[in-house]
Amino acid sequence: MAINPDIRDQAYQFFIQEAPELLQVIEAGLLTLQQERNTAKVHDLMRAAHSIKGGAASVGLEAIAPYHIA
Numbered sequence: 662m663a664i665n666p667d668i669r670d671q672a673y674q675f676f677i678q679e680a681p682e683l684l685q686v687i688e689a690g691l692l693t694l695q696q697e698r699n700t701a702k703v704h705d706l707m708r709a710a711h712s713i714k715g716g717a718a719s720v721g722l723e724a725i726a727p728y729h730i731a
Contacts, residue, residue, distance in 0.1 A: 669720060676716040683709040 686709040690702055717725035 672716075673720040676720050676722075679716060680713055683713050687713075 687706055690706045690709070694702060694706075714726045717723075
């Protein structure tokens with residue numbers, strides 16, 4: 662299914678704005694994980710990583726979000 666180029670461009674711009682913030686969340690979380698080992702911290706890290714992967718997939722950045730064959 663082809664996506665409207667305008668929508669794809671908007672999604673790409675949103676991804677470019679959101680990704681650095683999510684990477685900061687991951688970096689900060691990993692740096693403090695040893696001192697703050699808890700389920701909530703791990704969930705925050707996984708949620709940020711999943712958001713980056715999902716955003717990358719939605720704009721066709723296969724190097725970040727490769728397609729998996731199940």
